[in-house]
Amino acid sequence: xxxxxxxxxxxxxxxxxxxPAQLLGQDPLPSWNDGNVKSAIxxxxxxxxxxxxxxxxxxxxxxxxxxxxxxxxxxxxxYVQLQFAIDRVKExxxxxxxxxxxQPFKAVLENDLPTxxxxxxxxxxxxxxxxxxxxTTEEFSQIVQNWLIASKHxxxxxxxTEMVYQPMLELLDxxxxxxxxxxxxxxxxxxxxxxxxxxxxxxxxEQVIGSSIKTEFRLQGDVPKLIRLPEINFINDKEGKPVAIxxxxxxxxxxxxxxxxGDLQMLQWTAAGSGARFLCIVHHTDVEREWAYDRLSxxxxxxxxxxxAQQKKWTIIDIKQDWKNIFPPSHQDLTRSSQR
Amino acid sequence: xxxxxxxxxxxxxxxxxxxPAQLLGQDPLPSWNDGNVKSAIxxxxxxxxxxxxxxxxxxxxxxxxxxxxxxxxxxxxxYVQLQFAIDRVKExxxxxxxxxxxQPFKAVLENDLPTxxxxxxxxxxxxxxxxxxxxTTEEFSQIVQNWLIASKHxxxxxxxTEMVYQPMLELLDxxxxxxxxxxxxxxxxxxxxxxxxxxxxxxxxEQVIGSSIKTEFRLQGDVPKLIRLPEINFINDKEGKPVAIxxxxxxxxxxxxxxxxGDLQMLQWTAAGSGARFLCIVHHTDVEREWAYDRLSxxxxxxxxxxxAQQKKWTIIDIKQDWKNIFPPSHQDLTRSSQR
Numbered sequence: 001x002x003x004x005x006x007x008x009x010x011x012x013x014x015x016x017x018x019x020p021a022q023l024l025g026q027d028p029l030p031s032w033n034d035g036n037v038k039s040a041i042x043x044x045x046x047x048x049x050x051x052x053x054x055x056x057x058x059x060x061x062x063x064x065x066x067x068x069x070x071x072x073x074x075x076x077x078x079y080v081q082l083q084f085a086i087d088r089v090k091e092x093x094x095x096x097x098x099x100x101x102x103q104p105f106k107a108v109l110e111n112d113l114p115t116x117x118x119x120x121x122x123x124x125x126x127x128x129x130x131x132x133x134x135x136t137t138e139e140f141s142q143i144v145q146n147w148l149i150a151s152k153h154x155x156x157x158x159x160x161t162e163m164v165y166q167p168m169l170e171l172l173d174x175x176x177x178x179x180x181x182x183x184x185x186x187x188x189x190x191x192x193x194x195x196x197x198x199x200x201x202x203x204x205x206e207q208v209i210g211s212s213i214k215t216e217f218r219l220q221g222d223v224p225k226l227i228r229l230p231e232i233n234f235i236n237d238k239e240g241k242p243v244a245i246x247x248x249x250x251x252x253x254x255x256x257x258x259x260x261x262g263d264l265q266m267l268q269w270t271a272a273g274s275g276a277r278f279l280c281i282v283h284h285t286d287v288e289r290e291w292a293y294d295r296l297s298x299x300x301x302x303x304x305x306x307x308x309a310q311q312k313k314w315t316i317i318d319i320k321q322d323w324k325n326i327f328p329p330s331h332q333d334l335t336r337s338s339q340r
Numbered sequence: 341x342x343x344x345x346x347x348x349x350x351x352x353x354x355x356x357x358x359x360p361a362q363l364l365g366q367d368p369l370p371s372w373n374d375g376n377v378k379s380a381i382x383x384x385x386x387x388x389x390x391x392x393x394x395x396x397x398x399x400x401x402x403x404x405x406x407x408x409x410x411x412x413x414x415x416x417x418x419y420v421q422l423q424f425a426i427d428r429v430k431e432x433x434x435x436x437x438x439x440x441x442x443q444p445f446k447a448v449l450e451n452d453l454p455t456x457x458x459x460x461x462x463x464x465x466x467x468x469x470x471x472x473x474x475x476t477t478e479e480f481s482q483i484v485q486n487w488l489i490a491s492k493h494x495x496x497x498x499x500x501t502e503m504v505y506q507p508m509l510e511l512l513d514x515x516x517x518x519x520x521x522x523x524x525x526x527x528x529x530x531x532x533x534x535x536x537x538x539x540x541x542x543x544x545x546e547q548v549i550g551s552s553i554k555t556e557f558r559l560q561g562d563v564p565k566l567i568r569l570p571e572i573n574f575i576n577d578k579e580g581k582p583v584a585i586x587x588x589x590x591x592x593x594x595x596x597x598x599x600x601x602g603d604l605q606m607l608q609w610t611a612a613g614s615g616a617r618f619l620c621i622v623h624h625t626d627v628e629r630e631w632a633y634d635r636l637s638x639x640x641x642x643x644x645x646x647x648x649a650q651q652k653k654w655t656i657i658d659i660k661q662d663w664k665n666i667f668p669p670s671h672q673d674l675t676r677s678s679q680r
Contacts, residue, residue, distance in 0.1 A: 137586055206588065217579040246555060
């Protein structure tokens with residue numbers, strides 16, 4: 001009897017969860033303004049869901065990949081993970097007196113952001129390797145979670161997990177309600193994103209793919225640990241994204257969403273499959289409600305990918321035009337401090 | 341209306357699939373003899389499925405990992421992938437006249453298996469790097485599939501995909517019917533196993549974790565390709581297995597099944613989590629119906645892991661005693677040629 005009750009409970013749950021919003025007459029994408037982009041999304045989902053129709057895609061092949069920084073959450077004024085690394089440097093500085101004289105740590109301790117950014121990827125890597133390693137995978141996950149609870153965006157005062165894009169949250173739900181498996185494919189560190197992606201985006205840790213450092217299995221006494229080493233394992237950016245998609249997902253996505261040149265190869269790889277495809281660029285165009293940047297930005301540069309999107313008629317989300325709301329409703333409009 | 345019909349169809353499907361065999365009064369593990377091992381499996385699954393009980397595990401955390409060679413399919417007389425590499429060497433030999441003088445290729449061309457095996461891991465790697473690369477990921481997948489359709493086990497005359505263990509197929513189904521996500525964590529090449537794992541084991545490609553070579557994204561004209569390079573990316577054996585489990589699954593499994601010392605760290609990692617755990621070693625003990633080997637075998641050596649399993653009271657499957665059937669029913673008993 002216990003077993004039967006258990007299954008009845010599960011079936012009820014399935015019944016409840018399985019009814020998509022449209023069946024109830026609700027708009028599945030309420031934070032999206034009506035227009036070409038919203039229509040294109042809905043048309044694509046209807047096309048690939050219609051069994052027996054030419055563009056139908058079986059559920060197992062409904063893979064959608066999303067960049068994270070600038071696509072699912074804000075990346076200005078700097079990548080959230082860079083802010084985390086900066087805060088970690090300050091926290092660990094007393095253990096590393098040499099950092100006062102050594103770049104890029106010196107710049108961090110002097111709050112000299114331009115010098116940090118001028119150091120380019122090499123400086124960022126150095127910061128990450130020195131502040132994200134030397135602990136176990138479980139300890140690092142806890143450090144990330146503690147930081148996210150305590151840290152606020154410097155201009156909006158919001159928690160970083162409230163700096164996610166409400167229209168994209170709705171899109172993730174909409175796709176999942178139509179049988180999609182949604183993946184994050186981020187240039188950011190995979191173990192920086194996994195601890196909160198399920199709670200914030202509904203994306204479980206095994207569906208988060210990112211850059212990584214090497215880890216090593218060690219027995220401490222009788223207890224096995226995975227130790228995070230100061231050594232790069234994989235950079236999940238540009239040409240790395242299709243490589244990782246093949247390595248982790250092993251199927252070619254049918255939909256891909258990005259916002260920068262770092263996402264171009266992921267979009268190309270997705271586009272090159274046969275059958276229905278949805279290729280999409282988030283274009284940051286709203287200087288009032290968010291940020292406006294593309295070809296000249298040092299964070300999230302969108303240049304070649306914008307040309308290719310225009311030329312190949314991929315879908316371009318114009319945030320100012322296409323998004324009714326940008327952030328989740330708790331603090332609907334950004335109020336920024338004056339230093340911006 | 342179309343949408344509604346679609347959902348009713350899906351719900352019916354869910355209802356049909358969701359009823360586990362026990363509810364219908366069937367034995368979910370008919371190829372297992374009654375005894376301690378079978379009882380322990382069923383007890384574990386009941387314990388973690390009983391909502392509200394102390395050992396209950398939420399569905400998202402029901403992760404079970406399986407080694408492949410020797411755990412899910414036969415690995416004697418040599419790993420199937422080594423046989424594949426040997427056949428590839430012979431196929432490609434006319435393009436590589438230098439192989440006639442160069443080990444381990446010379447040994448392969450002379451059918452000198454002892455010399456190949458004496459070369460150890462280094463020789464195996466060399467064979468794999470030279471015969472598994474230089475093509476695209478899609479081409480390689482096709483090569484594997486073509487080979488599996490055309491090749492037979494040298495002693496049984498069966499297709500290799502019929503050399504899988506029927507009791508383990510039943511176990512995979514049984515676990516999945518109780519909400520488990522089943523993963524393969526193999527020392528073999530991930531792109532050697534993925535093309536057929538879903539069809540044979542019901543394990544989709546994204547749930548196959550294995551050793552890998554590096555791939556590179558290249559645009560050929562306008563068409564993106566992933567090219568397989570003759571360079572090791574990751575060896576998914578011993579200490580590598582927990583590293584890869586963390587990297588791909590990002591949750592600690594609650595059940596792990598292996599058969600050799602290469603699986604020991606995966607079992608240790610799984611065991612070290614809190615809550616209910618199932619740790620299991622497949623011990624090859626049936627010289628009549630399969631093979632009998634453990635501490636002294638050059639393929640699938642089971643020595644340290646057997647000691648630790650005995651010491652920590654992990655479950656040890658004694659094939660001779662615990663398995664009623666070994667291979668799928670199409671050819672129930674092995675008939676071997678006399679050279680064995």
